[in-house]
Amino acid sequence: MDAVFKALADPSRRKLLDQLYIHNGQTLGELCEHLDMTRQAVTKHLALLETAHLIAIIWQGREKLHYLNPAPIQEIYDRWLSKYERHQLDALSELKRKLEETNKEPEHG
Amino acid sequence: MDAVFKALADPSRRKLLDQLYIHNGQTLGELCEHLDMTRQAVTKHLALLETAHLIAIIWQGREKLHYLNPAPIQEIYDRWLSKYERHQLDALSELKRKLEETNKEPEHG
DNA sequence: ATATTATGCAACTAATTGGTTGCATGTCAA
DNA sequence: TTGACATGCAACCAATTAGTTGCATAATAT
Structure with missing residues (x-):
């Protein structure tokens, strides 16, 4: 891989x-x-x-x-890519939550 | 990309x-x-x-x-991986045909 | 205040990578 | 049989990469 x-x-x-x-x-x-x-x-x-x-x-x-x-490319999707896609919604909502939380405090770099 | x-x-x-x-x-x-x-x-x-x-x-x-x-990973799939997957069947059958052809005498004309 | 924690920036080194040139080998065509 | 072709192999070089060390800065805890 x-x-x-x-x-x-x-x-x-x-x-x-x-x-x-x-x-x-x-x-x-x-x-x-x-x-x-x-x-x-x-x-x-x-x-x-x-x-x-x-x-x-x-x-x-x-x-x-x-x-x-194209078989190895299909494998990338099956074994690796789909793994992250499943997390996409969770990741984004968590990001959004954290961004809102961060806006209450002074910015950094 | x-x-x-x-x-x-x-x-x-x-x-x-x-x-x-x-x-x-x-x-x-x-x-x-x-x-x-x-x-x-x-x-x-x-x-x-x-x-x-x-x-x-x-x-x-x-x-x-x-x-x-995971968005860029999804992009890889959408813009690049699926492109090759579509060819998978054609590629393999072409390969098989060529393999069989190779087992014969090469053409002389 | 001061020490500690969490991180950034820069210079340096070693390994890897992407490319070159030169020469060798095997196949085809005249 | 000879010459042209399609490719392989190996040594070499330059650029990039993966890692290091050393020092600097900003936020937090005591």
């Missing part, structure tokens, strides 16, 4: 996922065309995405095809 | 969110007790979380209270 969050933290890697979303199964060379960096840099980004299982790779001859795998 | 992904990329920061989920409105000092690092380090993590609007801060006298704000 840590690998997934780390992988999603970089804008270039999110852009790669976006590219695969637009056109799935692209080769390394094709993916490179959309990013302003060397092929080797893109390779490293793709390696991180693969480690996080956000993409799957299939070799076809000398070509490396990349496929989007 | 980039700030949110960056903020979520670190396990210590996710742990801080977890702590606030368990007990909302904790002070800096309280949050420090759960992490094995200096107060100043925790302060920096909390600053990043605040920048990403994942937490809200309320001053009460000399105490700094921290409140969870």
Whole structure:
């Protein structure tokens, strides 16, 4: 799960996922065309995405095809995001209560 | 949005969110007790979380209270995660098709 | 008043990250 | 068989990050 969050933290890697979303199964060379960096840099980004299982790779001859795998993203939602959403109402009402309480006293920074 | 992904990329920061989920409105000092690092380090993590609007801060006298704000997390889901989920079935079937294709002889023309 | 508590700010270090260049390997096409 | 291509691997560099220490400031308690 840590690998997934780390992988999603970089804008270039999110852009790669976006590219695969637009056109799935692209080769390394094709993916490179959309990013302003060397092929080797893109390779490293793709390696991180693969480690996080956000993409799957299939070799076809000398070509490396990349496929989007949204499963880990779904997991983020299931195991982590929904957890916080459930607290949303409670959190906000508590915040509101505390804000009103704070307004009775002098402000700080 | 980039700030949110960056903020979520670190396990210590996710742990801080977890702590606030368990007990909302904790002070800096309280949050420090759960992490094995200096107060100043925790302060920096909390600053990043605040920048990403994942937490809200309320001053009460000399105490700094921290409140969870799950709104950006909900945004991730709405604007980004659901986008990939929609493709999940297509992506997997495409992958399967390509895998089967790979097991044959490559084309020669 | 004074000490204690709760926090902020800044400089510094070490580790990690994002990128580069150079060279090597395997596949396809002529 | 040769040359071009698609990619891999490794060393290196610069920027960012995660953490530290030291000192400063503001609020509270005695």
